[in-house]
Every structure is written in structure tokens, then in C-alpha cells.
Amino acid sequence: MPVSDRPEHEPVPARDVLWRFAPMIYGPTVLFALGEGAVIPLIPVIAAQLGADVATAALVASALVVGQLCGNIPAGWAVARIGERLTMAIAGLLSLGAVVGLALAPSLGVFALAIFLIGFCAAAFGLARHSFMTTRVPLAFRARALSLLGGTFRLGMFIGPFVAAGLLVLFGDEHAAIWFFAGCLVATVLLVLLGPDPEKQLTPSKDDSRLAEDTGEPVTGSIPTSERAGVFRTMWQYRRVLSRLGLAAASLSAVRSARQVVLPLWGVSIGLDAQTIALVVGISGAIDFALFYASGQVMDRFGRLWAALPAMLLMGLGFIALSFTHDLDQSAMWFAMFAAVLGVGNGLSSGILLTLGADVAPRSDPAPFLGSWRTLTDAGGAVSPLVVSAIAAVTSLAVATGAVGLIGLIGALAFVRWVPRFVPRVRP
Numbered sequence: 001m002p003v004s005d006r007p008e009h010e011p012v013p014a015r016d017v018l019w020r021f022a023p024m025i026y027g028p029t030v031l032f033a034l035g036e037g038a039v040i041p042l043i044p045v046i047a048a049q050l051g052a053d054v055a056t057a058a059l060v061a062s063a064l065v066v067g068q069l070c071g072n073i074p075a076g077w078a079v080a081r082i083g084e085r086l087t088m089a090i091a092g093l094l095s096l097g098a099v100v101g102l103a104l105a106p107s108l109g110v111f112a113l114a115i116f117l118i119g120f121c122a123a124a125f126g127l128a129r130h131s132f133m134t135t136r137v138p139l140a141f142r143a144r145a146l147s148l149l150g151g152t153f154r155l156g157m158f159i160g161p162f163v164a165a166g167l168l169v170l171f172g173d174e175h176a177a178i179w180f181f182a183g184c185l186v187a188t189v190l191l192v193l194l195g196p197d198p199e200k201q202l203t204p205s206k207d208d209s210r211l212a213e214d215t216g217e218p219v220t221g222s223i224p225t226s227e228r229a230g231v232f233r234t235m236w237q238y239r240r241v242l243s244r245l246g247l248a249a250a251s252l253s254a255v256r257s258a259r260q261v262v263l264p265l266w267g268v269s270i271g272l273d274a275q276t277i278a279l280v281v282g283i284s285g286a287i288d289f290a291l292f293y294a295s296g297q298v299m300d301r302f303g304r305l306w307a308a309l310p311a312m313l314l315m316g317l318g319f320i321a322l323s324f325t326h327d328l329d330q331s332a333m334w335f336a337m338f339a340a341v342l343g344v345g346n347g348l349s350s351g352i353l354l355t356l357g358a359d360v361a362p363r364s365d366p367a368p369f370l371g372s373w374r375t376l377t378d379a380g381g382a383v384s385p386l387v388v389s390a391i392a393a394v395t396s397l398a399v400a401t402g403a404v405g406l407i408g409l410i411g412a413l414a415f416v417r418w419v420p421r422f423v424p425r426v427r428p
Contacts, residue, residue, distance in 0.1 A: 024195040025129070026152040028088060028188045032095075032125055033153045035184030036118070037160020038167070038177040039102070040064070043115060046174050050108040060112045062382075067119025069378045075124035076234075076371020084128040085192060091124040092189040096182060103178045126153075127374060131367045134358035140300065142358055143307075147296025147351030154289050154350070234368035241360050242372055245418040249353050249373070250380030251411030252308070255315050256349065257381035258404040259284075259342050261388050262397075263335075266322065269397050270331045280336050284343035291347025298348070299355055304423050308352050308415045314345030316408025323402035353377050359423045 043064070044057040052060060078087045094117060101114035129149060137145045167176040235242065263284065267277035298307045318341040325334035357373040358366070384404070391400035 024191065025132075026148060027191055027195075028092075028125070029129060029149060029152045030156045031184045031188040031191070032092070032122070033156025034160050034163065035099075035156075035181030036122065037157040038164040039099075039160075039181045040157075041161050042164060042174045042177055046102075047108060047111060049174075050105065050111055052108055056108070060108065060115060063112050063115040064119040064122075065378070065382045067116035067121075068123045069119075069375060069382055070116075071120035071123030072127060072375040072378060073371045074120075075127040076368040078124060079128050079131050079367035079371075080365055084132045087124055087128045088192045089189055091121040091128070092185050092192065095121040095125075096185040096189070099178060099182045099185060103175050103182070123374065123378075127367065127370055130354055130357065130370055130374070133354070134361050134366045134370065135363070137358075139359075143299030143304070143351060143355045144293065144296035146354040146358060147292055147299070150351040150354055151289070151292035154292060158285065158289055234362070234365075235372045238360075238362070238369055238372070241422050242376060244414070245356065245360060245422045246373060246376040248411055248414035248418055249356055250376045251407055251414065252312060252349060253353065253377040253380035254384035254387075255312070255319070255404060255408045255411065256346055257384040258319070258388055258407075259315070259346060261385045262319070262322075262401050262404060263339055263342070265388075265392075265397055266326075266335060266401065270326060270335060272332060272335070276332070280339050283336075284339040284346075287340055287343035288347040288350075291344065292350035295348050295350040295352065296355075299352070303419075304352065304356060304359065305415060305419045307348055308356075308419060309412055311345045311349035311352065312408050312412035312415060314348070315342055316405045316412060318342045318345060319401050319405030319408060321405075323398045323405065326398045356419070356423060 040061075043061045044052075047057040047060040075087065075091075078090075082090075098114040098117035098121065101110060101117075105111035105114060130146075133142070133146055133149060163180065164177040167180060168174065170176070263281050264277055267280060272280075295307045295311075318338050321341075322334065322338040325331050325338070328334060357370055357377075361369045361373070388400045388404065391403050
């Protein structure tokens, strides 16, 4: 029965509302990621135009990750108090101001500050949708819904660079991509504020009684809660799951992030030209994107571990195997093959971090916990390239690649140990 035809007293299934309100649930994520994906490849270029050398340009580009890392805990505080929709709108407006700062930045310092603010707002934007899905989507198809959320972000980041390339051809100016990002943000804010509000149509799910008690009290506002514990109190209260399953999740984020650094460096190290490297990395990314929904299907049907464990094993063993191929005669062929293997592993991991965070978050007030969870996972992704760089500088890229693979295998063991302990069993 269509949602609009249901009697007012009849509850609306979450699946129906997710389908009807997909543009409002997933649309803002696509728009934000599309604009961000168009700008990210051009950050070092514009930084160099403002006087940065190579090392400084890399530091400016890292401000995006640092901003996102710093924004998770404040975002958890904001979502818990003013709700997901208002948090997203404020984050979109602040990002719009930062994008204008990018376009008009008179100095490298202002440019870097604007990049940091975009990352900070991206954290708030992402956490708001994560919190919404955590409280509204039933456990039975939570993984598919969150894999779609992760897939929409990947879609925007995948298409964004191509949009930027087209704009460069049309206008010959890198700032055209920045103004495109501004247009995406305007559309995002308008969609969030003026579109139908799915938070009012989709009531909080009550099928995770193992994780929190249902008091029977009426629920109002964005996040159902009777008492808000606060961010730091929540971190302390859930320190066991954060220090165990959270670190396992951080290892997955670290391996994912290392893939983006190791593959281009490996191609350069074995003497491939830029076009070949781009083709191999692009094919790996396409495989990754093609599998994002399959991960959700596996997690919902068989359990979270059935996606997390194969993903970590494929990426861990793929990195270790790649580390032994550097000096082989067919090193280019092995590079292409293991890049594809890493793409499969990364694709199978789509949505896992979002889903596990939602599974173990407290039902009454998930946002502060999710802020801590996302800080851990983002920290893993931020530290990984530094670890690769440090090990490669002291030893070699092959040793650094093998070390990443070892992290993947250790993470796989951690998932085997802690997922059954902390994550509720999926009911097919």
C-alpha cells in the first residue's frame, strides 16, 4: 500500500518511507559528495598557485581529513541537541561560507582554514545521516540502507573529479569547480530545509531492545531520548566496545586509506606511466563501487562478520602478496591483478563501519556515541598514510605495503573476536 494511502493510525514500514523519501535521505549526501569530489583533486593545484611548495600543498590538502577528524565529537553533541535536519542545514551553510572562502582566498592560510572548515562540516553532515539511519531503520535491513548511504557518497566522490575535468575544459579555471561545489551546497540546504522531512514520517525502530530499554514514553524530536549523557560521558560509558570493536573498525579504515596511497606509489615505483596508473586505479575503484550494495545484502542475510572478514582477508592478503611482486618480471601484471583484488575487498567492506556503529550505538541517544565511533575510524584513515610514508622512508615501499597487509590480518582477527560479542544477531 502506498505511504500516502495508509490510515493515520497504521504505522508506516521503514522500507516504504526509505523508498519514498530516498531523495531527502540519500540526495543530500550525493550532492555534498559530488561537490567535494570535484574540488578535492584541485586543492594542491590551487594551493601551489597561492605559493605553496609540494610539501606545503600536501599539508593543506590534509586539512580536510584533520577537519573531519576534529568535527566528529562536536557533531555528535550538535545532533543530540538540535537534531539531524537542523545540523545538516547549519553544516551546509557553514560549508557554503567556506567554499566562498576557497574561491576568494587571498592567502594560503585562509585557503587552508576554509579546507579545514569544509572537513569539519562534512563530519557533521555525515554523522547526522548516520544517526538518523541508526534510530529509524530496523535491524533486518539496516546494513542495506547504510550500504546505500555509503554508496551514494562513493558515487559523488567517483563522479566529482570527472565533473571537475569537464569544467576545466569549459572554463579553463580551477575556481569553476569551487563554484560548482557552492551550487551543490545551495541545492543541498534547500533540499534539507524545503523537502519532506523523513524524520517525521519514519518512527524510531524498536527492534534493538537488547541494546537499550524501551520505556514506553512518547518520542518527540529528532533523536529519541529520556536523558542525554553527553559526549564524554558516553565515551567513558562505552569505552569497552570502543576500545575493542572500535579499534577493529579503525584498522579497516586504515587499510582502506592505505590503498589510496599505496597503489599510485607502487605504480610509480615499478616505472609505469601516469595514464597506466590512472587506468589501474580507476578500474579498482569501479570494482569497489560496483559491489557497495552486495555488502549490505551479505550483512543483512548472513551477519556482519560475513562481509567484514572476507573484506579484511582480501585486502590484508592482497597487500602482503603485492609486496613480494615489486622486482618480478611481470610486476605490472601483478600490480593490476592485486589492485583489482583490493577493489573487491574494499567494495565488500562498503557500509560496514556505518552498520557496526549503528549496531552498537545506544538506542536512546546514538549521536554522542557515533561521534566517538567516527573519530576512531577517521583517525585510522588519517594515520595510515603517515605510517606508510614513515615505513617506506626507513625501509622500502614493499615493506610498508606488507605492513599494511599485516594490519589487515590483525584487524580480521579482531573482527572475529569482537563482532559476535558486541553486535546483535541478524534475523533474516
